[in-house]
Amino acid sequence: MSASGLPFDDFRALLRQLPGPDSGALAAARARDAQLTKPAGALGRLEEIAFWLAAWQGRAPAVTRPLVAIFAGNHGVAAQGITPYPPSVTAQMVENFAAGGAAINQICVTNDLGLKVFDLALDYPTGDITQEAALTERDCAATMAFGMEAVAGGTDLLCIGEMGIGNTTIAAAINLALYGGSARDWVGPGTGSHGELLERKIAAVEAAVTLHGDHLSDPLEVLRRLGGREVAAMAGAILAARMQKIPVIIDGYVATAAGAILKAINPAALDHCLIGHVSGEPGHMAAIEQLGKTPLLALGMRLGEGTGAALAAGIVKAAAACHSGMATFEQAGVSGRTE
Numbered sequence: 001m002s003a004s005g006l007p008f009d010d011f012r013a014l015l016r017q018l019p020g021p022d023s024g025a026l027a028a029a030r031a032r033d034a035q036l037t038k039p040a041g042a043l044g045r046l047e048e049i050a051f052w053l054a055a056w057q058g059r060a061p062a063v064t065r066p067l068v069a070i071f072a073g074n075h076g077v078a079a080q081g082i083t084p085y086p087p088s089v090t091a092q093m094v095e096n097f098a099a100g101g102a103a104i105n106q107i108c109v110t111n112d113l114g115l116k117v118f119d120l121a122l123d124y125p126t127g128d129i130t131q132e133a134a135l136t137e138r139d140c141a142a143t144m145a146f147g148m149e150a151v152a153g154g155t156d157l158l159c160i161g162e163m164g165i166g167n168t169t170i171a172a173a174i175n176l177a178l179y180g181g182s183a184r185d186w187v188g189p190g191t192g193s194h195g196e197l198l199e200r201k202i203a204a205v206e207a208a209v210t211l212h213g214d215h216l217s218d219p220l221e222v223l224r225r226l227g228g229r230e231v232a233a234m235a236g237a238i239l240a241a242r243m244q245k246i247p248v249i250i251d252g253y254v255a256t257a258a259g260a261i262l263k264a265i266n267p268a269a270l271d272h273c274l275i276g277h278v279s280g281e282p283g284h285m286a287a288i289e290q291l292g293k294t295p296l297l298a299l300g301m302r303l304g305e306g307t308g309a310a311l312a313a314g315i316v317k318a319a320a321a322c323h324s325g326m327a328t329f330e331q332a333g334v335s336g337r338t339e
C-alpha cells in the first residue's frame with residue numbers, strides 16, 4: 001500500500017501498465033506443436049491451452065508446481081437472512097480444508113495440486129452492503145495487497161477459489177453493478193436459498209446497489225462497497241499472478257466476480273486467465289460471457305472452494321505434458337502429410 005495518496009492509487013497504476021503475452025514463446029510453442037506426432041489441430045482446445053501457457057509463462061509451457069489458493073471471508077449481509085447456513089461454517093470449512101476433509105482436498109490429491117488456504121479476519125465480517133460499504137478503502141486495498149503477497153513465487157499455475165457464507169449475494173451485487181439488468185438476473189440459490197430466502201437475497205442485492213448507486217462507476221468502489229475480503233484478495237492474487245508470469249484458472253461464480261472487477265478497469269486484465277468451470281449458479285454463464293471467456297468444464301457443480309478450477313487444472317497439466325513430452329514426427333519416425 002502506498003504511504004502517500006489514496007491506497008487505491010497503486011492498484012490503478014499497476015492495472016494501467018500490465019505486461020502482455022510473450023510473442024516469442026508463443027511463436028516457439030506454435031512451431032513445436034506443428035512438429036508433434038498428431039494430425040494438425042487434433043488436440044483441439046488442448047493446443048490452445050498450451051499456447052496460452054507459453055504466452056503467459058513466457059517460456060516453453062510447463063506446469064510443475066500448480067497451486068490452489070482459497071481465500072475465505074465473512075459477510076455482514078448474511079445477517080439479512082439470505083443464506084441457509086450460518087457464517088460460522090466459513091471458519092469450520094477452513095478447518096476442514098486444513099484437515100483434508102473437503103472436496104477440494106480430494107481433487108488436489110487426484111490432480112497433484114498444492115493447496116493454500118488464507119482466512120481473512122473471519123471474526124470481523126465486512127459491513128452489511130444493504131446498510132453501508134463492505135470495506136473502507138484502506139481495508140480493501142490492504143486486503144488486495146494481502147492477496148498479491150499470497151501468491152508471490154512458488155507456483156507456475158494458480159487456481160483461484162474461495163469460501164464465504166453469503167458471498168454469492170456479494171457476487172450477484174457486483175455483477176448487477178458492473179453489468180446492469182435486474183437483481184433477479186444475477187441472484188441464484190448459492191448453497192440452497194429458495195423461496196423466501198431467495199426473495200430476501202434478491203431484495204438485498206437490489207437494496208445494496210440502490211444504496212451505493214451513485215458511487216459504482218469506479219470498479220474499485222464496486223469492490224470496496226459491494227465486495228468482501230475474499231473477493232478483494234482474489235482480485236489482488238489474479239493481478240499479482242499477471243505481474244509474475246503465472247497463468248490463472250478462475251473457479252466459480254464468486255471468483256469470476258473478483259476477476260470482473262479487474263476486467264472492468266483494464267479490458268486486457270484477464271488475458272492470462274481461464275475460467276475452469278461454469279457453475280450451476282444460474283448467472284455464471286452470463287458473467288463468463290461478459291468476460292469474453294469459454295469455460296473449460298460444465299459439470300453442474302456449485303460448490304466454490306476452488307473445485308472447478310482444480311479439476312480444470314488437470315486438463316491444463318495434460319495440455320502442457322502433451323506439448324512438452326510428445327515426440328516429433330522426426331524423432332518417432334512417423335511420416336507426415338503427403339498431401
Ligand SMILES: O=C(O)c1ccc[n+]([C@@H]2O[C@H](COP(=O)([O-])O)[C@@H](O)[C@H]2O)c1
Pocket residue numbers: 082083084085162163164165166167168169189190191192193251252253254255279280281284302303304305
Ligand atoms: O462459486 C460458485 O459458483 C458457488 C456457487 C454456490 C455456492 N458457492 C459457495 O457457497 C458459499 C456461498 O453460498 P451462499 O449461499 O452462502 O451465498 C461460498 O462458500 C461459496 O464458495 C459457490
Ligand SMILES: Cc1cc2nc[nH]c2cc1C
Pocket residue numbers: 085089093162163164191303304305
Ligand atoms: C458445507 C459447505 C461447504 C462449502 N464449500 C464451499 N462453500 C461451502 C458452503 C457450505 C455450506
